[in-house]
Amino acid sequence: MKLYLFDMGSKIYGDCLLAVENDRTILIDGAHPGDWKSSGATPSIPEQLGKVLGSPPFNIDLLVVTHCHSDHIGCLPKLVEDETVTFKRALVADESLGFPTDGEDAAMDATTAKVVAAIVEEPQPHLQGAALDEFLADAVKLPDAYAKMLAKLEDDGTKIVRYRGPGAKTRQLEKEFEDFGLKIIGPTAEHLKICRDALMGVKRAARRATDSLRRKDAAVDAGTIYRTLLEGSDRGADAAADELAEFLDRAGRGAALNDQSIVLALGSQAERCLLTGDMQLAVPEVAGLDVPMHQLLEAIEAGGPYRFAKLPHHASYNGFDEIVLDALKATEAFGISTGRGDPNHPDGDVLKLLKQVSDRYHWARTDLNGRIQISFSDAGIAIGADRGQLNDAAPNSADVVPEENPEGAAPAAPPQLPQLAPQRPLPPGAGAGAAGEPPPGGVEKLIRRSTSDIVEVIARIPHAKTKVTITIEVDPAVVEAAPPRVEPRDTPAPQLRQLPSLLMVTHSERLAFNIGKSEAADILAALKGQQVIVDLARERSAYEAIRREARNASFAGVVIIGGYDVVPSERYDTLPPSLRTSIGASAQNDPDNFIVWSDQGYGDLDGDGLADVPVSRIPDGRTARLVQTALRSSPPTPTADRFGLRNFARPFADGIYSALAGQEAMLTSQAISSADVAAQRLSARLIYLMLHGSDTDGSCFWGETQGGMLEAMTVKNVPEQCGAVVFSGCCWGALTVRTRASVYRTGDPVQVVTPEQSIALSFLAAGASAFVGCTGAHYSPIEGDLNYFGAPMHSAFWKHIAAGRKPAEALFQAKIDYIKGMPHGRSKIEEVAIENKILRQFTCLGLGW
Numbered sequence: 007m008k009l010y011l012f013d014m015g016s017k018i019y020g021d022c023l024l025a026v027e028n029d030r031t032i033l034i035d036g037a038h039p040g041d042w043k044s045s046g047a048t049p050s051i052p053e054q055l056g057k058v059l060g061s062p063p064f065n066i067d068l069l070v071v072t073h074c075h076s077d078h079i080g081c082l083p084k085l086v087e088d089e090t091v092t093f094k095r096a097l098v099a100d101e102s103l104g105f106p107t108d109g110e111d112a113a114m115d116a117t118t119a120k121v122v123a124a125i126v127e128e129p130q131p132h133l134q135g136a137a138l139d140e141f142l143a144d145a146v147k148l149p150d151a152y153a154k155m156l157a158k159l160e161d162d163g164t165k166i167v168r169y170r171g172p173g174a175k176t177r178q179l180e181k182e183f184e185d186f187g188l189k190i191i192g193p194t195a196e197h198l199k200i201c202r203d204a205l206m207g208v209k210r211a212a213r214r215a216t217d218s219l220r221r222k223d224a225a226v227d228a229g230t231i232y233r234t235l236l237e238g239s240d241r242g243a244d245a246a247a248d249e250l251a252e253f254l255d256r257a258g259r260g261a262a263l264n265d266q267s268i269v270l271a272l273g274s275q276a277e278r279c280l281l282t283g284d285m286q287l288a289v290p291e292v293a294g295l296d297v298p299m300h301q302l303l304e305a306i307e308a309g310g311p312y313r314f315a316k317l318p319h320h321a322s323y324n325g326f327d328e329i330v331l332d333a334l335k336a337t338e339a340f341g342i343s344t345g346r347g348d349p350n351h352p353d354g355d356v357l358k359l360l361k362q363v364s365d366r367y368h369w370a371r372t373d374l375n376g377r378i379q380i381s382f383s384d385a386g387i388a389i390g391a392d393r394g395q396l397n398d399a400a401p402n403s404a405d406v407v408p409e410e411n412p413e414g415a416a417p418a419a420p421p422q423l424p425q426l427a428p429q430r431p432l433p434p435g436a437g438a439g440a441a442g443e444p445p446p447g448g449v450e451k452l453i454r455r456s457t458s459d460i461v462e463v464i465a466r467i468p469h470a471k472t473k474v475t476i477t478i479e480v481d482p483a484v485v486e487a488a489p490p491r492v493e494p495r496d497t498p499a500p501q502l503r504q505l506p507s508l509l510m511v512t513h514s515e516r517l518a519f520n521i522g523k524s525e526a527a528d529i530l531a532a533l534k535g536q537q538v539i540v541d542l543a544r545e546r547s548a549y550e551a552i553r554r555e556a557r558n559a560s561f562a563g564v565v566i567i568g569g570y571d572v573v574p575s576e577r578y579d580t581l582p583p584s585l586r587t588s589i590g591a592s593a594q595n596d597p598d599n600f601i602v603w604s605d606q607g608y609g610d611l612d613g614d615g616l617a618d619v620p621v622s623r624i625p626d627g628r629t630a631r632l633v634q635t636a637l638r639s640s641p642p643t644p645t646a647d648r649f650g651l652r653n654f655a656r657p658f659a660d661g662i663y664s665a666l667a668g669q670e671a672m673l674t675s676q677a678i679s680s681a682d683v684a685a686q687r688l689s690a691r692l693i694y695l696m697l698h699g700s701d702t703d704g705s706c707f708w709g710e711t712q713g714g715m716l717e718a719m720t721v722k723n724v725p726e727q728c729g730a731v732v733f734s735g736c737c738w739g740a741l742t743v744r745t746r747a748s749v750y751r752t753g754d755p756v757q758v759v760t761p762e763q764s765i766a767l768s769f770l771a772a773g774a775s776a777f778v779g780c781t782g783a784h785y786s787p788i789e790g791d792l793n794y795f796g797a798p799m800h801s802a803f804w805k806h807i808a809a810g811r812k813p814a815e816a817l818f819q820a821k822i823d824y825i826k827g828m829p830h831g832r833s834k835i836e837e838v839a840i841e842n843k844i845l846r847q848f849t850c851l852g853l854g855w
Contacts, residue, residue, distance in 0.1 A: 015048035018348035036080035072283030074104025171195030205262035261291035282318040289324035296754035311336035320344035321352030342371035512567035525630035556611035578604035602782035620818035622854030642727035652696035658792040675709015685725035699736030704764035728772040740779030776813030794830035814854030
């Protein structure tokens with residue numbers, strides 16, 4: 007069998023693959039709508055098919071349409087209409103699942119219809135003018151074009167299976183294509199229905215947001231509305247009352263369609279290939295889908311091992327990560343399908359991960375390598391490419407404007423702990439169509455596997471004026487499958503600093519699973535000599551155990567050791583029942599529905615529903631180094647007194663920063679970007695950040711310019727050593743999992759982030775004594791006296807730090823001060839709700855003492 011990944015040209019995203027087995031063929035997806043014709047130096051899809059199959063019309067045995075995004079349906083409607091291609095069988099995404107209505111009775115006019123259709127597509131932040139108009143027109147026409155294509159196929163005699171989950175029809179199709187080794191892995195019917203319902207919700211939200219904008223300006227066009235919804239550039243001052251707030255700041259608006267992708271395998275055991283569409287295996291970004299996605303990944307792993315795998319979703323962060331890599335650890339080579347000029351696809355972290363494991367895996371990518379050919383022989387797997395070199399981790403370069411994000415005491419009852427599904431350990435380190443057809447013009451690398459200690463790599467260079475670079479790294483111990491995880495000690499067991507009497511809460515077995523058995527044992531052994539430990543692996547109830555220990559001793563605070571998958575956090579409603587009833591449906595205008603993650607319940611030492619002592623959490627981030635660093639006796643010595651960086655649209659932060667000891671000036675995001683923030687400037691004793699954050703990308707904080715956004719700080723700016731106290735007013739700045747509390751469903755697994763994926767955890771790994779921030783969207787004052795919403799909390803925290811309190815104590819006392827001042831002159835019910843949220847969503851990460 008031979009497999010081709012076609013060149014996607016200069017348009018971002020896109021999939022089109024062709025599998026050839028003897029004289030039979032399977033076509034998977036159809037690239038972009040306009041790819042029926044060539045564009046510049048990029049040949050059209052018919053031209054690329056012709057290089058393999060000869061002259062059109064192309065009679066193909068099976069068509070697979072993985073899901074209903076335009077960069078996968080692409081030019082298929084045009085090719086079918088013109089009879090450039092014909093198909094005997096078709097396995098297609100069900101249009102009733104991929105193009106559901108929004109459930110509203112009123113019909114949409116042309117402008118609203120364009121916006122709603124476009125917003126569920128993959129984001130197109132760079133399009134302007136005629137290119138944006140073309141995209142909007144293609145998006146709104148796509149459902150009709152797809153329906154007409156299926157109707158014509160049926161009229162022409164194609165036998166169609168609309169995919170609604172595995173069943174008798176899919177099993178029959180697998181039997182008909184046994185020569186290809188076809189196996190349809192998923193998703194399940196329930197998985198598809200969850201995505202359909204989420205898609206309907208996104209469409210309803212987009213319609214309401216569009217209507218809101220058009221009420222303000224009846225003449226606004228579809229392109230302007232689309233860019234506003236994509237970028238969040240028209241947020242109102244009172245975000246809680248703004249009809250756009252429920253739509254803005256959502257991650258992965260195309261996720262509900264991506265996660266409908268048909269996942270299949272082709273080839274015999276010696277040629278097994280995994281084809282994943284845009285399935286977001288790493289981060290589903292659809293509420294309620296964590297468990298089904300976990301089960302799908304297990305089914306994928308069980309269907310292996312694979313010789314080759316196409317990385318999901320154009321190698322996005324939500325398609326591929328360490329956990330997915332671990333499930334595919336026996337795979338020899340990967341392929342990435344995407345167009346040129348999109349810096350997010352492949353994702354930078356995915357490229358970094360691939361580079362880290364390049365001694366064991368090879369990969370090719372259509373944005374740099376053009377058309378890719380995968381073929382197999384007894385000697386190994388061969389990867390042919392039109393241009394460039396394999397294993398190229400260079401970014402897919404282009405400028406990108408990030409998505410804007412919103413601004414804006416004790417728990418009443420013990421937390422209800424989420425049920426945790428088992429987590430996977432991290433992996434180590436984090437054909438031609440016609441007989442005799444030559445490789446497609448570039449470099450071909452043959453990777454031979456041998457039971458001896460010899461690895462043979464053969465490069466075939468085309469006889470042409472071509473510059474080819476081949477980099478070969480050989481590990482003499484490499485075998486066909488990746489070795490089992492053996493995690494070395496990050497650092498020696500910590501020498502603990504002198505601490506007050508603290509109650510340490512952890513789950514020894516889950517902690518050991520995350521950071522290593524010996525590392526966890528060393529940490530707990532060091533603590534036992536100085537502190538009382540509640541080990542939830544040996545307790546029936548966390549709260550009973552905490553109260554039992556509190557009866558026997560006095561504690562200054564509670565310290566949780568481990569992430570949410572070790573010691574669960576509470577899904578906490580920040581609104582008292584009466585306020586929740588009064589605000590009604592308007593609560594949904596808050597991106598979190600006023601529900602956040604909270605650890606305060608662990609500070610209730612006497613069971614009266616009130617937090618008695620401060621609570622801090624040392625998240626493990628899947629590395630022992632983070633916990634060891636938090637507990638060590640000598641944190642790094644800062645070289646500066648203070649550092650401040652704020653969004654230029656948040657001047658209230660200047661007054662707060664001025665009260666911090668030191669002479670260093672507050673920086674503003676309009677004048678400063680991440681490229682200007684030298685690591686040594688962040689080696690300060692006190693750090694204050696007031697920027698935009700994201701619930702799906704904690705590795706970056708953003709600022710504003712006049713009419714735009716810029717990257718203000720990333721994990722790369724955090725110095726290697728930093729003994730600071732950090733306070734952040736960024737939205738979701740202290741969120742250490744991929745899922746907001748408001749969309750979490752009991753029973754779903756939680757996916758924690760690592761230091762490489764989180765500014766907060768990067769600071770802690772560098773030695774910061776605490777990172778204090780929000781687990782939800784933050785609200786800032788922007789007019790009037792500027793002493794409401796987040797401002798009083800910020801001021802009170804720094805006041806108590808200046809008075810000599812430790813960070814965990816300072817936050818605890820700041821909340822008491824905040825309660826005394828509520829609602830800080832605010833009178834609207836939405837504003838009172840915001841004040842309640844501010845009170846409860848700030849948390850202390852790190853030891854905090």
